[in-house]
Amino acid sequence: MKLDRRTFIELAVGFSAGAGGGFMLTPVNWKLMDDMTIWSQELWPRYQLGGLKGRLPQQGKVTHADSVCNLCPGGCGITVRKVGDRATKIEGREGYPVNDGGICPLGAAGLQLLYGPWRIPSPLKRIGKRGSGNFEKISWDEAINKVVQKLGNLRQKGQSHTVACILGSDEGTVPRLFDRFLAAYGSPNFIRTASAEDTYELALGLMQGTTGSVGYDLERANFILSFGSGLIEGWGSPVRVIQAHSTWRSGDLKDRATVVQIEPRLSNTAAKADNWYPINPGTEAALALGLAHVIIKESLYNVDFIGKHTFGFEDWSDSSGKTYMGFKRLVRTEYTPEAVSKITGLPAKKILTLARAFAKAKRPVAVWGRGKGTVSGSLYECMAVHALNALTGNINKPGGVSARPQVATRSWPEVERDATAWSGSRRPRIDGAGSNRYPLTRYLPDRWSQVMNGGKAGAIQALLVHGADPYYTTLDSAAVAKAFEAIPFVVSFSTCLDETAYHADLILPNHHYLERWEDIPTPVGLQKPILGMLKPVVSPQFDTRHAGDVLMTIAKSMGGSVASAFPWDDYETLLKETMGDNWGTLEKAGYIVNEGYKPSAWSKAFGTPSGKFEFYITAFDQAGVKIGKDVGYLPHYEPVQPEGNPATYPLILIPTELMRLADGAVGNPPFCTKTLEETELKKNDLFVEVNPKTAADYGLSEGHHAMLETAKGKAKVLVHLFEGIMPGVIGIPKGLGHAAYDDYLAGKGVSANSLIGVVEDPVTGLSAAWGVRAKLTRV
Amino acid sequence: MKEVHHKADEHHGAHEKTYKYGMVVDLDKCTGCGACMVACMAENNLSFRKDNSDRLRSNLWMRVYKISNGRPFPDTDISFIPRPCQHCEGEGHHHTPCVSVCPATATDYSHETGIVSQVYTRCFGCRYCMAACPYHVRVFNWWDPTWPKGMEKYLNPDVSVRMRGVVEKCSFCYHRYQRAKNKAYAEGRRELHEDEYQTACTQACPAGAITFGDLKNPEHKVHKLKKSRYAFRLLEKLGTNPKIYYVSTRDWGRKAGEVYAGEEPKGVTHVTHA
Ligand code: SF4
Numbered sequence A: 001m002k003l004d005r006r007t008f009i010e011l012a013v014g015f016s017a018g019a020g021g022g023f024m025l026t027p028v029n030w031k032l033m034d035d036m037t038i039w040s041q042e043l044w045p046r047y048q049l050g051g052l053k054g055r056l057p058q059q060g061k062v063t064h065a066d067s068v069c070n071l072c073p074g075g076c077g078i079t080v081r082k083v084g085d086r087a088t089k090i091e092g093r094e095g096y097p098v099n100d101g102g103i104c105p106l107g108a109a110g111l112q113l114l115y116g117p118w119r120i121p122s123p124l125k126r127i128g129k130r131g132s133g134n135f136e137k138i139s140w141d142e143a144i145n146k147v148v149q150k151l152g153n154l155r156q157k158g159q160s161h162t163v164a165c166i167l168g169s170d171e172g173t174v175p176r177l178f179d180r181f182l183a184a185y186g187s188p189n190f191i192r193t194a195s196a197e198d199t200y201e202l203a204l205g206l207m208q209g210t211t212g213s214v215g216y217d218l219e220r221a222n223f224i225l226s227f228g229s230g231l232i233e234g235w236g237s238p239v240r241v242i243q244a245h246s247t248w249r250s251g252d253l254k255d256r257a258t259v260v261q262i263e264p265r266l267s268n269t270a271a272k273a274d275n276w277y278p279i280n281p282g283t284e285a286a287l288a289l290g291l292a293h294v295i296i297k298e299s300l301y302n303v304d305f306i307g308k309h310t311f312g313f314e315d316w317s318d319s320s321g322k323t324y325m326g327f328k329r330l331v332r333t334e335y336t337p338e339a340v341s342k343i344t345g346l347p348a349k350k351i352l353t354l355a356r357a358f359a360k361a362k363r364p365v366a367v368w369g370r371g372k373g374t375v376s377g378s379l380y381e382c383m384a385v386h387a388l389n390a391l392t393g394n395i396n397k398p399g400g401v402s403a404r405p406q407v408a409t410r411s412w413p414e415v416e417r418d419a420t421a422w423s424g425s426r427r428p429r430i431d432g433a434g435s436n437r438y439p440l441t442r443y444l445p446d447r448w449s450q451v452m453n454g455g456k457a458g459a460i461q462a463l464l465v466h467g468a469d470p471y472y473t474t475l476d477s478a479a480v481a482k483a484f485e486a487i488p489f490v491v492s493f494s495t496c497l498d499e500t501a502y503h504a505d506l507i508l509p510n511h512h513y514l515e516r517w518e519d520i521p522t523p524v525g526l527q528k529p530i531l532g533m534l535k536p537v538v539s540p541q542f543d544t545r546h547a548g549d550v551l552m553t554i555a556k557s558m559g560g561s562v563a564s565a566f567p568w569d570d571y572e573t574l575l576k577e578t579m580g581d582n583w584g585t586l587e588k589a590g591y592i593v594n595e596g597y598k599p600s601a602w603s604k605a606f607g608t609p610s611g612k613f614e615f616y617i618t619a620f621d622q623a624g625v626k627i628g629k630d631v632g633y634l635p636h637y638e639p640v641q642p643e644g645n646p647a648t649y650p651l652i653l654i655p656t657e658l659m660r661l662a663d664g665a666v667g668n669p670p671f672c673t674k675t676l677e678e679t680e681l682k683k684n685d686l687f688v689e690v691n692p693k694t695a696a697d698y699g700l701s702e703g704h705h706a707m708l709e710t711a712k713g714k715a716k717v718l719v720h721l722f723e724g725i726m727p728g729v730i731g732i733p734k735g736l737g738h739a740a741y742d743d744y745l746a747g748k749g750v751s752a753n754s755l756i757g758v759v760e761d762p763v764t765g766l767s768a769a770w771g772v773r774a775k776l777t778r779v
Numbered sequence B: 001m002k003e004v005h006h007k008a009d010e011h012h013g014a015h016e017k018t019y020k021y022g023m024v025v026d027l028d029k030c031t032g033c034g035a036c037m038v039a040c041m042a043e044n045n046l047s048f049r050k051d052n053s054d055r056l057r058s059n060l061w062m063r064v065y066k067i068s069n070g071r072p073f074p075d076t077d078i079s080f081i082p083r084p085c086q087h088c089e090g091e092g093h094h095h096t097p098c099v100s101v102c103p104a105t106a107t108d109y110s111h112e113t114g115i116v117s118q119v120y121t122r123c124f125g126c127r128y129c130m131a132a133c134p135y136h137v138r139v140f141n142w143w144d145p146t147w148p149k150g151m152e153k154y155l156n157p158d159v160s161v162r163m164r165g166v167v168e169k170c171s172f173c174y175h176r177y178q179r180a181k182n183k184a185y186a187e188g189r190r191e192l193h194e195d196e197y198q199t200a201c202t203q204a205c206p207a208g209a210i211t212f213g214d215l216k217n218p219e220h221k222v223h224k225l226k227k228s229r230y231a232f233r234l235l236e237k238l239g240t241n242p243k244i245y246y247v248s249t250r251d252w253g254r255k256a257g258e259v260y261a262g263e264e265p266k267g268v269t270h271v272t273h274a
């Protein structure tokens, strides 16, 4: 035993002689006197005999390095504890303006992604069949040459427009580099993966005439009305919203904020809320308008804002004398509590009480974006909810909603396009965004695969994917797989072997987020402009390269105007230059926050044709959107029918999103999977939630195996009886059903996206699907 | 080993500052996110396996329980109870349950810190303590832990990994206490500040739901928080005198917690598919 101890000391602290003596002068000796040291440290040397034989982690100096997490759009500040050159722990960064010391389970497990077996060790080229997972290591030169050759050929053949890029974001230097590459190369096909932002940006653009994403001043709100947003389950910037939630839950009971959750299932958010109102899934817009009805009828709205700063509230007439229906008349005639009660299933009395409580609150805010906000959603629904914020005059006010700009960075020189680039970029987009059919929409991430499968199989000849996993996250997995199959050349820049990388022809692995520099623009939903900086915390563990550098190398090797669009020596030069005067602060402090930022006063806030907040969207006509009926210009309820025949599929399946289960571009790390409840995953089988009443109807009990089937696919699942889900509705957690990664994730459960298809929003073309019809049979 | 133990006590005994570390967990704030569980795993070198779905074999030190009021839709409610080791102090005739049954003195109650230790080198795996602990906090190592190649790089050198055949449990991140104490000693201080020693779960919790500190120090936040009229402890009537307090303004949640586990009242569901 003694010997063991000494061995340990040598190993742990580097003290060899005399360390076992009885002096009490140094902390090291004190520590050895402490019997309890044994339970925290004694076993290291012993363990050399076991599973870590020869792999005992190295000791070293303890240091801390600050950076930013980019495993989700939350952009939390992190502090990494290092021992020598090993990163041993990720903690939330104290004082960081997004998350002040807090961290989420995914962020805390980030080192498993850094050191895990799912890392891509070097450039890889597919050798087996697509999806067989057979790859061969190749050199960077060879990998880059392959891309240059392929893209060069396509360009030469006048096919530059058949190249598409799919990214998880369109902000920040790296996504903008990809965008720039396409501009110089000659393709309009930059696609951003789906999120609620897609729709909210459009709604803000239409109603407020602003660009920029929605910012919620959640910390100062005192009545939070959430239309299915998973406020404490990963919605927005997850840690920030959870912290806001704690603010709402602090202080004397009587002073606390009120949280109301509208959702057909008792989510964690619903459980924590002061009031949970389950409504029929997909009827959120109707409820919002029902609330508007009461607020207007009882004159509870903000008269100043509505009177002076809005357009289309009252009926109005144009210069020719033609009169148009205003929001007020629509809502007063169509959305009485009784009518809305029929649609939503919520008693009329509750609609009345809720509307009054919301409108009378000091700083109420209505929040939109289902679950974590990973689907685009319905435009009219978003507008209906946003209209509640307008009624209470809660736009650009403390505790309210605003369209938030980004921290300004230096602009880049204009791309000088050659003839190919010009003609290529002017071609219609593959996904139909910006076309006559969908003139307002910038990206249609769930539509490109449908278009390809609908007779345009050759539309994409080469696809570059970065910071996204469209193969996994796009709705209707079978359709996505089919479309991928039709793309001759798929290149992934992924760090980990995600589904897209797994089905790619070539992988050019980016550095892990703890190994690289990159700017991280304002996290989703924040009301203040913030710019964070990823900094290398450890040196690259594998033969990886920064995606920014790789893309620039590709462009430069292509020569001509494509090359000259990238005048920077390397990515770091570009980053420094782009950050301009902010670089010093960013390098040192790791972030910039525009603390003094205040949203504009009402009189200057709106860039709509009327210069006011518009209930009646005049921009529709200007943009050439075909609306058809009068009510189409106003927020209204237009049911989004879930796919499937009710006779065959009598139940409704809705996706559920869990804080402990990552369902975006990053696969769930083992630590997080380990935290899943035993009523969520059992061995490789996923549980779906079923109300006991519904289960009884189908002869199902707790733990039974069942076949879950929709028009899109079927899967064997386990049944978990949950009183908290509406009868007739089934809940399926999102985030499992991976084939890639490795045994810690692959093969577990099914992907909700394989069962749910796209339902196009009539105005935006984005997917408005909130669920799908389904049947459940005992097997 | 015992000798060292006694010698240490003699040296320290007279002038040693003592603490009674504990927690107050605000269940109104706890979101069930699980960050505390992950932070604990990362801090304390907990291993993981390809299939962790069998909770009887899973080795969580911190586990967040989900409890339900069991009422039908739409009157259903759920709540979360993060459950580390309760570091039971015992009172009167009741001693710390696990400590009193351990034949190897592998687990002990520290009067310096109020922390219940687990000395792996002494544990020979009889698992009496697991049976004795009313909170099911103790886990047994059925396997030698392994890490996929490369992953050993993130292991925390301050906490040794545990081998097959021993019982392990939450230590209140004892190594952090050691670290803080070392630092204080080096600076010539004998007393730790509140923020100098915090557990990994407390630090990680995005909701700020966990407050950790010296329960008998009026300057520590826990001292006041534990006096909330909504505070309770799990299975209080067993006389284990646990040092984890919970605060919930929901009556059913408090009731469920007070009787939790041992009596399994109807309506409190925590379904296991073992
Ligand atoms: S919330 Fe998002 S950004 Fe923040 S730690 Fe978690 S994964 Fe990282």
Ligand code: SF4
Binding pocket: B029, B030, B031, B032, B033, B034, B035, B036, B037, B064, B080, B082, B204, B205, B206, B207, B208, B209, B210
């Ligand atoms: S980290 Fe905090 S909020 Fe999350 S489960 Fe643990 S105690 Fe609850």
Ligand code: SF4
Binding pocket: B085, B086, B087, B088, B096, B097, B098, B099, B116, B132, B133, B134, B135, B136, B137, B138, B169, B240
């Ligand atoms: S909770 Fe269990 S393991 Fe912890 S001190 Fe109490 S009896 Fe012992």
